[in-house]
Amino acid sequence: MDERRREIIVREIEYWKRSRLLPEQYCDYLLALYTEGEYKKRPSDIVRIRHWGMIRFLLVALICLLLPASVLVIYFTELSFVLQMLLLCLFFSICTVAAWMWKGKGNIIHIPLISGALIFLIASIEIGEYYFPKQKAVTAAIVFMNCFVWIWIGKRFRFLYLLISGVIGIGILAVFLLF
Secondary structure, three states, X not given: OOHHHHHHHHHHHHHHHHHOOXXXXXXXXXXXXXXXXXXXXXXXXXXXXXXXXXXXXXXXXXXXXXXXXXXXXXXXXXXXXXXXXXHHHHHHHHHHHHXXXXXXXXXXXXXXXXXXXXXXXXXXXXXXXXXXXXXXXXXXXXXXXXXXXXXXXHHHHOOHHHHHHHHHHXXXXXXXXXX
16 A cells, blocks of 8 residues: 555544544554554654643633632622623633533533533522512522523433432422421
């Protein structure tokens, strides 16, 4: 086989392996087959894998810090209501995009999902308190709707923790409304 053609095939198989289009064992087999058993990972591939791992770690750390930053923005700053909501929308958008990007990456999706759900809860309660001050029924309705959305997402995507959180939230809300 022509060396140029072999290099193109090897690069394509490496792309399939990185993109997880084929299982890793299949890619390893094909690489061994086309390189006649002489396939070695390129140093640039190893550096690239470490580079993406570091970027992913930094993004996860950033997303973990968004929830405390949201609490700080709402309760410990003198920012106007509009600026607070813009920051919370930005934080929620970051969590949403991260959850969408990592939807097939295993357990990493749970971090932006949890952070986004709690940021949305904080923001919706603040909006309710701003437009309807000291109206307990409005706050209760907002908490109920958030818990209902958590239950729906938990059932739809089979996230047990969201389902349980929604049920517990509605239970606690029912107890507070009865007493």
